[in-house]
Amino acid sequence: MTGAPTREHFAGLRRLFRTTAVRLSAIYIAVFTVFSLALVVGVTHEAARVMDRQLAEAIDDDVETLTEDYRSGGIVRLLATLDERSRRPDAGLFHVVDPNGNPIAGNVAELPLQAVTEDDDEPHHLPYSRFEDGHETRHIALVRSFTLENGFHVLVGRDIGERERFRSVFRKAFRWIIVAMVVLAGLTWWFLARRVLKRIDQVSDASRRIVAGDLSGRLPISGSGDEFDRLAVALNDMLTKIGELMKGLKEVSDNIAHDLKTPLTRLRNRLEEALAGPEDAARYRGALEASIEESDGLIRTFDALLKIARVEAGSPTAAFEVLDLEAVAEDVAELFAPAAEEEGGSVEVVEDDRRHRIMGDRELIAQMLVNLVDNALKYGRHDDRAPDVRIWIEQTDRTASVIVYDDGPGIPVADRARVLDRFTRLEASRSTPGSGLGLALVAAIVRHHKGTIELGDADPGLRVTIRLPALEVVPDPD
Amino acid sequence: MRILIVEDDREAAAYLVKALKEAGHVAEQANDGDSGAHMVATGAYDVVVMDRMLPKRDGLSIVQEMRGRGDTTPVLVLSALGQVDDRVDGLRAGGDDYLAKPYAFTELLARVEALARRARPGEVETTYRVGDLLLDRLSHTVSRAGEDIPLQPREFRLLEYLMKNAGQVVTRTMLLENVWDYHFDPQTNVIDVHMSRLRSKIDKGQDRPLLHTVRGAGYMVRETPK
Numbered sequence: 001m002t003g004a005p006t007r008e009h010f011a012g013l014r015r016l017f018r019t020t021a022v023r024l025s026a027i028y029i030a031v032f033t034v035f036s037l038a039l040v041v042g043v044t045h046e047a048a049r050v051m052d053r054q055l056a057e058a059i060d061d062d063v064e065t066l067t068e069d070y071r072s073g074g075i076v077r078l079l080a081t082l083d084e085r086s087r088r089p090d091a092g093l094f095h096v097v098d099p100n101g102n103p104i105a106g107n108v109a110e111l112p113l114q115a116v117t118e119d120d121d122e123p124h125h126l127p128y129s130r131f132e133d134g135h136e137t138r139h140i141a142l143v144r145s146f147t148l149e150n151g152f153h154v155l156v157g158r159d160i161g162e163r164e165r166f167r168s169v170f171r172k173a174f175r176w177i178i179v180a181m182v183v184l185a186g187l188t189w190w191f192l193a194r195r196v197l198k199r200i201d202q203v204s205d206a207s208r209r210i211v212a213g214d215l216s217g218r219l220p221i222s223g224s225g226d227e228f229d230r231l232a233v234a235l236n237d238m239l240t241k242i243g244e245l246m247k248g249l250k251e252v253s254d255n256i257a258h259d260l261k262t263p264l265t266r267l268r269n270r271l272e273e274a275l276a277g278p279e280d281a282a283r284y285r286g287a288l289e290a291s292i293e294e295s296d297g298l299i300r301t302f303d304a305l306l307k308i309a310r311v312e313a314g315s316p317t318a319a320f321e322v323l324d325l326e327a328v329a330e331d332v333a334e335l336f337a338p339a340a341e342e343e344g345g346s347v348e349v350v351e352d353d354r355r356h357r358i359m360g361d362r363e364l365i366a367q368m369l370v371n372l373v374d375n376a377l378k379y380g381r382h383d384d385r386a387p388d389v390r391i392w393i394e395q396t397d398r399t400a401s402v403i404v405y406d407d408g409p410g411i412p413v414a415d416r417a418r419v420l421d422r423f424t425r426l427e428a429s430r431s432t433p434g435s436g437l438g439l440a441l442v443a444a445i446v447r448h449h450k451g452t453i454e455l456g457d458a459d460p461g462l463r464v465t466i467r468l469p470a471l472e473v474v475p476d477p478d
Numbered sequence: 479m480r481i482l483i484v485e486d487d488r489e490a491a492a493y494l495v496k497a498l499k500e501a502g503h504v505a506e507q508a509n510d511g512d513s514g515a516h517m518v519a520t521g522a523y524d525v526v527v528m529d530r531m532l533p534k535r536d537g538l539s540i541v542q543e544m545r546g547r548g549d550t551t552p553v554l555v556l557s558a559l560g561q562v563d564d565r566v567d568g569l570r571a572g573g574d575d576y577l578a579k580p581y582a583f584t585e586l587l588a589r590v591e592a593l594a595r596r597a598r599p600g601e602v603e604t605t606y607r608v609g610d611l612l613l614d615r616l617s618h619t620v621s622r623a624g625e626d627i628p629l630q631p632r633e634f635r636l637l638e639y640l641m642k643n644a645g646q647v648v649t650r651t652m653l654l655e656n657v658w659d660y661h662f663d664p665q666t667n668v669i670d671v672h673m674s675r676l677r678s679k680i681d682k683g684q685d686r687p688l689l690h691t692v693r694g695a696g697y698m699v700r701e702t703p704k
Contacts, residue, residue: 299580300665307662319566334632335658339671363661370664 025189029182036181040174048163055142055158056123062092062156063146070148078154079105092158093128093141099151106155110136116155120144126157140164199228203235215243252305260301267294304437311364311444319361322471325400326355328362329391332369336389340377345386347373349393356393356400357471360449368445371438372404372464380408380461387461400470405458416455442466479594482523483507484514484540485556486532494527497583498590511535518544523551525594527586530557530568538571545572552593554586565661584695588647595643606641609701611680611688613641622680632657633676640689640699649696673697 062085070078082094086107095106101113110129123144129136143157202220210217218239219232274287329349336347358365373389380387387406394401411419419439442464446453451468481503485491491507498505506523508514511532518526518540526544528537541553555573557564565576574596575589606613610623618634620627629637635657640648650669654660673689681687690698 296582300663303578303663331658335660335664335668335672336666338675339666339668342671366660367662370660370662374664374666 025185025193029185032181033178036174036178040170044167044170048167051163051166052142052160055160058092058158059123059142059144059156062094063144063154066154066156067146067148075148075150075152078148092156093143094157095155097153099153104152108155111155115143116145116153117147119146123157125160203228203232207235210239215239215246256305260298263294263298263301267291267298270294301437304441308437308441308444311441311448319363320359321362323358323360323362323365324355325358325365325393325402326352328365329369329393329402332366332373333391335370336373336377340386340389343386344384345377345388347377347389347391349391352393354395354473356395356473358400358449358468359471360468364445364448368442368466369402369404371442375438376404376406376408376462380406380410382408395470395473398470398472400468402466402468403463404466405463406461407458408461410457410460410462411455419455479503479524479591480522481505481590482514482517482526484511484518484526484532484537485529486510487529494583494586498587501587503590509533511537511540515540515543518549518551521549521551525590526551526553527590528553528555528573530555530564538568538573541572552596554589554593556581582695584647584692585649585651588649588652588696591646592643592648592652595646606638606644608641608644608688608699609686611641611699613638620680622684627679629676629679632672633679636672636676637680637699640697644699647692647695647698652696 066078066081069081073080079096082096082105085092086094093106093108095108095111095116096104097113097116098104101117108128111126115126120143123142125140126143127138127140128143129138139159139161141157141159143155145153145155147153199222206217206219218236221229221232221236223229270287270290274284277283326349333347333349340347369391373391376389377386380389387408389404389406392403392405394403443453446466446468449468451466454465454467456463456465481498483491483494483498483505485494485507486509488507488509491509495505495507506517508517511534514528514532514537515535517523528541530537537555541555544551544553552574553572554575554577555568555571556577556579557568558579565578568576574593577586577589604615606615611620612622613620613634615638620629620634620637636653639653639656651663653669654663673691677687677689680689686702688699688701690700690702692698
């Protein structure tokens with residue numbers, strides 16, 4: 001039931017005209033018309049010019065022949081030739097007058113006398129009348145006059161009606177072509193724009209659903225592989241990434257809730273308990289000292305979380321400088337060596353005769369190594385002594401590998417990926433102090449330096465391999 | 479020593495003023511950027527503790543203004559941000575040291591005292607002496623009661639920094655920053671082990687120890703009275 005156009009119809013139409021496709025089409029049609037017009041005008045003009053030149057050449061040819069005829073056979077021969085020529089199907093017009101201006105021969109009804117008696121160097125246009133089917137008609141001709149030695153004037157010419165007809169046929173055809181083109185283009189654009197609008201509406205609907213909270217929603221893909229599909233695929237990839245980030249964020253907040261709430265609860269309980277018990281200065285002091293320690297732990301966890309967030313946000317690489325990996329590693333080894341030796345272990349950089357350099361943030365790379373060595377010392381312990389920790393640096397092409405390994409118990413294969421996440425603390429390490437953020441920070445620093453981290457088996461022990469984009473290898477200066 | 483605390487958290491500022499007074503200093507507080515800038519301009523303070531984020535005016539702009547007019551009063555910049563690039567910003571603006579919130583009071587006190595000492599005029603010392611312990615900065619030698627003590631390069635720098643701040647508490651983070659140039663906390667006891675090694679070289683077999691552990695704060699090189 002379709003009655004008079006409703007308001008929706010008009011709204012739809014307005015929307016259609018607002019689309020980029022329709023606007024572009026309008027501009028396109030205007031430009032195309034102007035160019036076509038210019039082309040047709042140019043072509044017809046050029047064609048007319050060529051036809052004019054052909055006519056002029058024919059006239060010049062006539063003049064030459066007639067002049068030659070007169071020279072060899074006099075006026076009689078000339079008139080005979082004219083008579084013969086005027087019988088041909090493509091006959092032109094001719095007119096001969098004596099020195100006094102009296103017409104001798106010709107097929108022209110009326111002609112200004114002056115046009116015949118004055119000699120021309122080249123053909124020119126001239127309006128004239130001639131008898132056709134019993135009545136006189138006006139024509140335009142291309143003519144040239146010349147004077148014979150006996151004083152007779154001769155005018156020869158060709159009618160240019162042919163050319164004019166050609167022009168008008170062309171114009172008429174062109175008009176129809178333009179109209180047909182506009183109609184066809186309009187129809188094409190109408191369907192095109194409707195199709196575009198339909199796809200856009202689909203995308204808008206889908207994105208509204210997603211905005212409304214359905215993050216699992218995806219934009220429709222028609223399967224045609226057109227630009228809308230490409231856009232939808234890209235946007236869907238983005239939505240997937242956002243979904244992952246949201247999931248990560250949720251995990252982090254869950255972890256924070258757990259790992260920060262637990263010590264906060266402990267802190268509160270301790271203070272409450274101290275308050276509830278007997279008033280004893282030494283007991284109070286003990287509770288307060290334990291509380292400060294607990295809050296220091298909380299602050300450290302917060303700092304570590306913030307630091308990971310800052311590193312992961314990829315804050316500018318302004319602090320990047322050329323780093324000598326060996327030098328950074330040796331500093332870290334030197335920092336930890338006494339503590340390790342105290343407990344029967346060791347921390348050493350395996351010497352190499354080459355220097356490996358990267359572009360990096362010294363603080364972050366040092367922190368990365370500190371965390372790895374600290375982890376190795378803490379969790380790689382044997383029952384009776386600290387482990388032997390080694391830092392080995394090697395390079396293939398433009399990739400430097402920093403390998404930190406120990407001879408401790410290692411990490412089971414199943415747990416290796418997990419330990420890089422925030423707050424992961426393997427059951428075996430629950431009893432030792434730590435926030436579970438050390439390796440997460442290492443992973444963040446590695447990503448910040450566009451590197452990769454891999455946990456492997458040192459057989460026995462854990463081997464952490466970090467690969468970083470490196471500068472060219474240089475020989476050790478020592 | 480006169481100390482100005484520019485801090486908008488009145489409770490925190492009052493606590494600092496009280497604790498600094500208990501430590502034997504004269505402390506005053508300003509609670510916003512404008513009054514802070516005004517009080518700094520009187521030039522009546524030995525050290526300024528400046529919070530970064532203040533109402534009315536940014537703390538760093540006050541420090542920049544001070545340096546612009548040639549005021550060299552040492553400034554300890556406080557900030558809740560505490561990341562490496564913030565620290566660099568703070569130092570670039572003209573701050574002399576940087577401390578991230580939350581901090582232990584002992585840490586702040588140690589740093590304020592170290593700043594005040596650094597600002598005291600005097601020629602650059604080439605030797606440090608504490609009791610019978612002598613450190614020569616030019617020849618890189620250390621001796622106690624005339625007897626040479628061989629030290630590793632890092633141990634030398636550790637002792638040099640401690641002796642430069644003799645009589646004052648030096649915290650673990652101060653040692654990490656000044657001796658190792660690490661501006662993060664490794665959260666282990668590694669410094670303690672370095673210190674105990676140094677102590678065994680300096681104080682072993684001596685009647686009067688010079689290298690002291692200050693509980694809950696850090697370390698101090700000091701001559702023990704007879």
